[in-house]
Amino acid sequence: MAGLDLSPQLLRAVRGRLLADPGLRPLVGTRVRETVSAREEWPFLRVDPPEVGPYEAQGWRGCTCRLTVHAFLRGARDLRPVQDLLAAVVGALDEADLALTRGELLWLSHERSLVLPEPLGPGSWHGVARFGAVAAETL
Numbered sequence: 001m002a003g004l005d006l007s008p009q010l011l012r013a014v015r016g017r018l019l020a021d022p023g024l025r026p027l028v029g030t031r032v033r034e035t036v037s038a039r040e041e042w043p044f045l046r047v048d049p050p051e052v053g054p055y056e057a058q059g060w061r062g063c064t065c066r067l068t069v070h071a072f073l074r075g076a077r078d079l080r081p082v083q084d085l086l087a088a089v090v091g092a093l094d095e096a097d098l099a100l101t102r103g104e105l106l107w108l109s110h111e112r113s114l115v116l117p118e119p120l121g122p123g124s125w126h127g128v129a130r131f132g133a134v135a136a137e138t139l
Contacts, residue, residue, distance in 0.1 A: 003054025004061045006103045006135035013098040013105070014067060015047055021092040027085055043073040043085060055134050062103055062136025066111075069093070071127035072118065079115050082125035086113045089129050103137035 011034070018024055018032045024045075031044035050065040071085045094110040111130045118124035 003052075003056060003063050004103070004137065005052055005063050006100060006137070007050040007052045007063060007065050009100040009102050010065055010067070010098075010105065010133060010135050011047065011050060013100055014069075014093060014108075017092055017096055017098055018045060018047070018069070018089065021088070023088045023091055024085075027088055040072075042075075043071065045089065046070040046072070050133075055136055057136070059139055060106075060136040061139055062106075062134065065133040065135065067093075067108075067131040067133060069129045069131070071129070072125070073127070074118075074120070074124045076123050076125055079125070082115050082127045086115070086127040086129050089127075093129075093131055100135060103135050106134040106136055108133040 015032055028043050028045055033046050036046055048068040050067050053064045055062045055064045069089050073082045073085055090110045096108050098105045109132050111132050114128045116126045118126045
């Protein structure tokens with residue numbers, strides 16, 4: 001039996017959580033995107049489409065997902081502001097109990113984070129947070 005791709009539901013729930021989180025709102029406002037333009041106001045978050053694999057267990061069918069959230073920030077002399085932004089992303093999503101429009105989120109876990117200088121110039125930073133998740137529905 002093939003897995004069931006519930007990644008669109010998971011992506012909607014993740015984006016909704018990031019938009020609603022009180023720790024992130026003062027940092028990025030409503031700038032949580034799946035796609036961005038060249039004129040995007042900084043700081044902002046971009047959520048990539050998930051990498052998806054099948055998931056099957058006794059009585060369950062769904063998908064494993066690897067989610068990536070990018071944080072972009074300008075005007076910082078050191079890493080601390082982008083690290084704080086990534087920490088807020090992790091705080092909003094790690095082990096979150098998100099409601100999906102179809103299926104259930106069985107788990108969502110932070111795997112790792114990385115900070116890189118953004119090539120747009122000094123004081124521009126790019127943070128990356130990776131999460132693993134399983135979404136499934138009962139058979």
